[in-house]
Amino acid sequence: MSDIERLLELLSNAHGISGREGSVQDLIRQEIAPYVDEIRIDNLGNLVATRKGERPSVMIAAHVDEIGLMTKYVDEKGFLRFVTIGGWFDQTLLNQRVIVHADSGPVYGVIGSKPPHVMKDDDKKKPVEIKDMFVDAGCADEEEAKALGIKAGTPITIDRALAKLAGDRVTGKALDNRAGVVMMIEALKRTRSKSTIYAVGTVQEEVGLKGARTSAFDLRPDVALATDVTIPGDHPGIEKKDSALEMGKGPVITIADASGRGIITTEKVVSWLAETAGEFEIPVQMDVSGGGTTDATAIQLTREGIHTGVISVATRYIHSPVEVLSIKDVDACAELIARALETAPRYFKTEE
Structure with a gap:
């Protein structure tokens, strides 16, 4: 290397x-x-x-x-609502795995979405907007998220590592x-x-x-x-x-x-x-x-x-x-x- x-x-x-x-x-x-x-x-x-x-x-x-995300608030079921920091195309974010940089240390999460099995035809045609997205970090409720040190202002980044492609090209x-x-x-x-x-x-x-x-x-x-x-x-x-x-x-x-x-x-x-x-x-x-x-x-x-x-x-x-x-x-x-x-x-x- x-x-x-x-x-x-x-x-x-x-x-x-x-x-x-x-x-x-x-x-x-x-x-x-x-x-x-x-x-x-x-x-x-x-x-x-x-x-x-x-x-x-x-x-x-x-x-x-x-570019990344920042926690806006944690709802009563433990899901994180967020705002974007920098310029994102909404659909790029959907179903990505993320890292929530909590006070207690990194916590993995996912930006979840409804499975296609339960989508109506109109759902499939309509892009999901960032305002409707959420991060599921596995927390059972707001209190568990709080105990991990996840709160308003907690940064969130994409979980992705650099990888080699063909020739001299890399992706990350x-x-x-x-x-x-x-x-x-x-x-x-x-x-x-x-x-x-x-x-x-x-x-x-x-x-x-x-x-x-x-x-x-x-x-x-x-x-x-x-x-x-x-x-x-x-x-x-x-x-x-x-x-x-x-x-x-x-x-x-x-x-x-x-x-x-x-x-x-x-x-x-x-x-x-x-x-x-x-x-x-x-x-x-x-x-x-x-x-x-x-x-x-x-x-x-x-x-x-x-x-x-x-x-x-x-x-x-x-x-x-x-x-x-x-x-x-x-x-x-x-x-x-x-x-x-x-x-x-x-x-x-x-x-x-």
């Missing part, structure tokens, strides 16, 4: 919904410590790892949170964006950059790019890169007109996302990343998308504006428990980030 595979498995299998990322940050701290000079956790929970050097200072932002939960975290750590290992580097594991990206906004304001870097996943158009159910990207074809450089409501990357930043990729013979894909955005949008608009770009890995079925990506793509993304850290001074000259 390569180090990238090992790290991706470790982080994908970890659990941390938006606002409850602490256990994931603990793992990242252990992995990133050998490659930086200092590590701290800021007020919002962002992990800020600093490698001291020269200007221009470069921030790498990789959000660590995953939370590859959005633990893959971006792996890219960030691996780039730090490889780069010979003399710049000051802020490697930031940002929090609460899935619910409003919150950690990126506060950490960028605090650090005030000269230039920034967000790492994330993005949507390829290379499988049934999606067409090239929806996405021209393909898994296995290398890192993705964002030109614009969310039809410009997100980031519109400046020509200077696009040139920096594209020319660096060309110099080091790293095949890349350029992305112009109509929906979805990343931490880069919040960073770019911080203070008087920050030079910001995005490097992503094409990942199928995002915001589901069965996301799929290519290990070779993750490796190439890390390589591009490592080399971009070294070439940044050519493009972003600063006065000391």
Whole structure:
């Protein structure tokens, strides 16, 4: 198993919904410590790892949170009602096995549904909405759930472990964006950059790019890169007109996302990343998308504006428990980030 595979498995299998990322940050701290000079956790929970050097200072932002659920209340029969944290398609959740992160420790549960044997024809035609779903953790009543430490605010995540597919492809939960975290750590290992580097594991990206906004304001870097996943158009159910990207074809450089409501990357930043990729013979894909955005949008608009770009890995079925990506793509993304850290001074000259 390569180090990238090992790290991706470790982080994908970890659990941390938006606002409850602490256990994931603990793992990242252990992995990133050998490659930086200092590590701290800021007020919002962002992990800020600093490698001291020269200007221009470069921030790498990789959000660590995953979409999940949060307990709203436990009913008198012990069933958990919940709200979603982050963007889910309702039917993705139905009949999933979950982990309820109770005060007493992990408790397994399932998002149950009515068996088809007792469904009426109208039931079969009507999708089950999240508002009507519940978690069955085996509790006999509300009191048993309370005794386990399950209460309003208890986080819930999908119970899924990383698995290998054919070739270099893997599937798992939370590859959005633990893959971006792996890219960030691996780039730090490889780069010979003399710049000051802020490697930031940002929090609460899935619910409003919150950690990126506060950490960028605090650090005030000269230039920034967000790492994330993005949507390829290379499988049934999606067409090239929806996405021209393909898994296995290398890192993705964002030109614009969310039809410009997100980031519109400046020509200077696009040139920096594209020319660096060309110099080091790293095949890349350029992305112009109509929906979805990343931490880069919040960073770019911080203070008087920050030079910001995005490097992503094409990942199928995002915001589901069965996301799929290519290990070779993750490796190439890390390589591009490592080399971009070294070439940044050519493009972003600063006065000391």
